[in-house]
Amino acid sequence: MATQAPAARPANPRFSSGPCAKNPEFSLEQLADAPLGRSHRAAVGKAKLKEAIETTREVLGIPADYKIGIVPASDTGAMEMAMWSMLGARKVEMLAWESFGAGWVTDVIKQLKIDAEAKTADYGEIVDLAGVDTKNNDVVFTWNGTTSGVRVPNGDWIADDREGITICDATSAAFAMDLPWDKLDVTTFSWQKVLGGEAAHGMIVLSPKAVARLESYTPAWPLPKIFRLTKGGKLIDGIFTGATINTPSMLAVEDYLVALNWAKSVGGLKGMIARADANTKAIADFVDAKDWIANLAVDPATASNTSVCLKFTDDRIQDGAAFAKAVAKRLEAEGVALDIGAYRDAPAGLRIWCGGTVETADVAALMPWLEYAFEAEIAAQ
Numbered sequence: 001m002a003t004q005a006p007a008a009r010p011a012n013p014r015f016s017s018g019p020c021a022k023n024p025e026f027s028l029e030q031l032a033d034a035p036l037g038r039s040h041r042a043a044v045g046k047a048k049l050k051e052a053i054e055t056t057r058e059v060l061g062i063p064a065d066y067k068i069g070i071v072p073a074s075d076t077g078a079m080e081m082a083m084w085s086m087l088g089a090r091k092v093e094m095l096a097w098e099s100f101g102a103g104w105v106t107d108v109i110k111q112l113k114i115d116a117e118a119k120t121a122d123y124g125e126i127v128d129l130a131g132v133d134t135k136n137n138d139v140v141f142t143w144n145g146t147t148s149g150v151r152v153p154n155g156d157w158i159a160d161d162r163e164g165i166t167i168c169d170a171t172s173a174a175f176a177m178d179l180p181w182d183k184l185d186v187t188t189f190s191w192q193k194v195l196g197g198e199a200a201h202g203m204i205v206l207s208p209k210a211v212a213r214l215e216s217y218t219p220a221w222p223l224p225k226i227f228r229l230t231k232g233g234k235l236i237d238g239i240f241t242g243a244t245i246n247t248p249s250m251l252a253v254e255d256y257l258v259a260l261n262w263a264k265s266v267g268g269l270k271g272m273i274a275r276a277d278a279n280t281k282a283i284a285d286f287v288d289a290k291d292w293i294a295n296l297a298v299d300p301a302t303a304s305n306t307s308v309c310l311k312f313t314d315d316r317i318q319d320g321a322a323f324a325k326a327v328a329k330r331l332e333a334e335g336v337a338l339d340i341g342a343y344r345d346a347p348a349g350l351r352i353w354c355g356g357t358v359e360t361a362d363v364a365a366l367m368p369w370l371e372y373a374f375e376a377e378i379a380a381q
């Protein structure tokens, strides 16, 4: 029984799944070069936006013939712009295993009214990827389900000779997992997740196939200006060189550049993956040694290395939801973990962000506190 509060505390208690912790070297002074009060269309603004695009390409290893754009409304904006602009040309399969994937299903079936096939799995599980017809259909999926801590293990299930396109929400995967660009036609993410950047803008990465779809297909529904990627049947190239559709925050752009440069300083994508893996292992080692807590992900091969979701499994627990909330509240009150309650629509439990901006020493220091709070809440029941 761990009734005594542990002596050590995480130096940084920020384990939120978005906005995620700033990198450990971050300070506001690093944003001093932001061209505040200047037009984003001035040379200085355009240069910053272009640098953000090309540094993204460099860190993520995105092929030279893929287009990268900075778009409005964060990851949701990027995903909805893709779905509204490109779907409806052929049969669509929608894959979902948690809240955000389910949101894209609602978009496509209820709002766009596309007769799509939805394949869903419960929290902790994943759909049968081998059964997805990636050769013939358009496929929309989430690389890492942030609210269930379940990710696709790789892109091997996606056909190389596909005729449809893949649209992948990679917002809690980019900069922490290997994304096989040859399998992904549209990839989206935002800045506030793995890089710990500021929330505002979305990133959209388009393969040549995605560009071909945009230039050969016009959806039957109207598109608002902030979704429009083409003009007169041609891609608006400027969007992919920094001439954004509307006004971005140059402060957020500067912060993104700082975050990208920090990622480079820790070994780029490889270094970021290693940091996330080490954080996740610190939790897995702890959980494996305890019989009262478990990973929500049923199959370790699909367990996330960013949004690690945990459930309490002790049969002394009377009200699972109240118990998990009380544990999270106690850890927050102790100042050792902020924002680690499970997502509102997910099963009761905890969610501990393990992306690369989080320090492994902090994750490790948090583990004894989980036991302390667990024991305290069992005693308090």
Ligand SMILES: Cc1ncc(COP(=O)(O)O)c(C=O)c1O
Pocket (backbone or CB within 6 Å): 017, 018, 073, 074, 075, 076, 077, 100, 101, 142, 144, 145, 146, 147, 169, 171, 172, 190
């Ligand atoms: C998988 C996934 N998709 C989409 C979103 C929404 O992202 P945003 O708020 O950047 O639009 C989130 C946010 O947590 C997410 O985890």
